[in-house]
Amino acid sequence: MQQALPYRTWVPPTSSSSSTVVVAANSDNPQPPLPPQNSPNSIKTRANLQKLVSENPVIVFGGSGCCMCHVVKRLLLGLGVNPPVVAVDDPLEVAVIRELAGIGGSDPQFPVVFVGGKQFGGLERVMATHISGELVPILKQAGALWL
Amino acid sequence: MDSPTAQFVTSRRMGIFEPIHQISMWEDFKVDGCQIASASMIVEVNTKIDNQSEDSSQGTPRSSNKFHQGTSKPPDKVLRRLAQNREAARKSRLRKKAYVQQLETSRLKLVQLEQEVERARQQGLYVGDGIDTRHLGYSGNVNSGINTFEMEYELWVKEQDRQICELRTALNCHVVDRDLRSLVDGSMKHYFDLFQMKATAAKADVFYLMHGIWKTSAERFFSWIGGFRPTELLKILVAQLDLADQQVYDVCNLRQSCQQAEDALSQGMDKLQQILAETVAAGQVTLAMEKSEALVRFVNQADHLRQVTLQQMSRILTTHQAARGLLNLGEYCQRLRTLSSLWATRPCEPA
Numbered sequence: 001m002q003q004a005l006p007y008r009t010w011v012p013p014t015s016s017s018s019s020t021v022v023v024a025a026n027s028d029n030p031q032p033p034l035p036p037q038n039s040p041n042s043i044k045t046r047a048n049l050q051k052l053v054s055e056n057p058v059i060v061f062g063g064s065g066c067c068m069c070h071v072v073k074r075l076l077l078g079l080g081v082n083p084p085v086v087a088v089d090d091p092l093e094v095a096v097i098r099e100l101a102g103i104g105g106s107d108p109q110f111p112v113v114f115v116g117g118k119q120f121g122g123l124e125r126v127m128a129t130h131i132s133g134e135l136v137p138i139l140k141q142a143g144a145l146w147l
Numbered sequence: 148m149d150s151p152t153a154q155f156v157t158s159r160r161m162g163i164f165e166p167i168h169q170i171s172m173w174e175d176f177k178v179d180g181c182q183i184a185s186a187s188m189i190v191e192v193n194t195k196i197d198n199q200s201e202d203s204s205q206g207t208p209r210s211s212n213k214f215h216q217g218t219s220k221p222p223d224k225v226l227r228r229l230a231q232n233r234e235a236a237r238k239s240r241l242r243k244k245a246y247v248q249q250l251e252t253s254r255l256k257l258v259q260l261e262q263e264v265e266r267a268r269q270q271g272l273y274v275g276d277g278i279d280t281r282h283l284g285y286s287g288n289v290n291s292g293i294n295t296f297e298m299e300y301e302l303w304v305k306e307q308d309r310q311i312c313e314l315r316t317a318l319n320c321h322v323v324d325r326d327l328r329s330l331v332d333g334s335m336k337h338y339f340d341l342f343q344m345k346a347t348a349a350k351a352d353v354f355y356l357m358h359g360i361w362k363t364s365a366e367r368f369f370s371w372i373g374g375f376r377p378t379e380l381l382k383i384l385v386a387q388l389d390l391a392d393q394q395v396y397d398v399c400n401l402r403q404s405c406q407q408a409e410d411a412l413s414q415g416m417d418k419l420q421q422i423l424a425e426t427v428a429a430g431q432v433t434l435a436m437e438k439s440e441a442l443v444r445f446v447n448q449a450d451h452l453r454q455v456t457l458q459q460m461s462r463i464l465t466t467h468q469a470a471r472g473l474l475n476l477g478e479y480c481q482r483l484r485t486l487s488s489l490w491a492t493r494p495c496e497p498a
Contacts, residue, residue, distance in 0.1 A: 066441075067415045067416075067422070067445075068415065068441070068444055068448070070415045071411045071415035074414045078407045078410065078411060123448055124448065127408050127448070127451065127452055127455065130407070131401065131404050131408065131455045131456055131459050132455070132462075133400060133459075
């Protein structure tokens with residue numbers, strides 16, 4: 001069944017899968033976020049992150065080259081969800097986590113999944129709720145799944 | 148040392164029918180610390196002695212004759228006999244406790260001695276073959292985290308054997324659900340304890356954990372990220388269980404979720420393998436070492452998946468079914484271990 005494509009404002013790099021976005025470091029950014037450009041060097045601020053989180057029913061944030069991220073993504077794909085995966089480069093990791101903590105809630109650690117605009121948890125929570133059968137209804141409620 | 152073992156194995160198969168043999172055997176093992184019997188024997192003795200001592204209705208061998216004499220059983224004699232029984236049982240338990248403690252200390256000393264011997268052997272100072280130094284691990288390295296794990300695992304297996312026995316007895320005797328429930332919970336907690344142990348050991352040597360080195364060879368054949376596949380666990384748990392319709396549906400869903408989670412982890416592992424291969428091929432061994440840290444998380448996640456699968460299973464099944472299922476699982480593991488040792492000792496064709 002065709003799933004609606006998640007809304008993306010950045011052109012993804014060609015090498016990775018279609019829904020991966022790369023966040024690169026940019027030294028100083030005092031101004032409000034610039035309009036999105038065709039470049040992976042876009043700056044993430046809390047407003048941008050907030051936008052990502054609220055506009056996507058499901059979104060995954062993780063470190064770059066993180067295999068756990070891959071696991072979360074494969075699991076969600078297997079359920080019929082195609083979430084955007086934001087791969088955060090090492091230098092930005094701490095900053096992004098701090099911002100995400102401000103948005104979502106409590107002490108996020110990569111990989112972290114946001115569902116319905118709120119922090120859902122890491123791989124452990126995803127697996128535990130999937131096994132207990134709670135995950136699919138939650139995803140449906142957030143509009144990530146239709147059936 | 149062989150005859151008590153043989154005698155005991157026979158007694159065990161016959162069940163709790165040989166009180167005389169077992170009491171005399173117990174008295175042979177006085178608390179003087181000089182006899183290092185194999186721990187398995189002692190645990191089995193303990194089980195039987197517990198069954199013997201606490202079941203006072205069986206009577207002591209000495210007074211059994213008196214019990215059958217005549218039709219009248221003066222109550223004060225009965226009471227006195229029961230009191231003597233209780234006292235004997237209490238003393239027996241205290242002796243057992245002291246003996247087991249001495250045994251554990253001796254065991255630790257033994258492992259240390261083995262390590263010393265192996266070290267000396269590697270330095271070419273000592274050539275002997277009577278001592279089994281397998282405990283030092285496949286690489287011969289003295290890794291204290293792994294040594295601790297191996298010691299703890301051996302105790303864990305003995306406890307598992309004891310619990311399996313208890314489950315079997317309880318199911319055969321049709322005990323009340325409440326007692327069965329506590330056995331089930333205890334059994335599950337025992338598995339969760341193992342996951343904790345593995346998490347600690349993974350930090351010491353994750354490759355050791357990944358390959359299930361501590362297990363027997365047949366168990367290792369089924370190894371997936373350091374243990375059984377969760378779907379495999381499910382299959383074994385529900386084998387030959389009589390399930391209600393709703394339960395069949397729930398188990399089916401659980402199996403599917405389990406499979407999906409397993410596949411996701413497998414794919415993550417494949418990706419990690421690929422990354423590691425590329426890093427090593429590029430000559431970046433130090434970087435590869437850092438990336439190998441991710442393996443620790445995989446072992447933890449795999450064990451976590453096993454844990455939540457077991458927990459969900461115990462929600463779906465009734466207490467009785469759960470007890471049956473856990474017995475299935477325990478016996479399956481025991482049979483794999485038997486298979487391993489049979490295979491290791493099978494007669495080989497002459498070259």
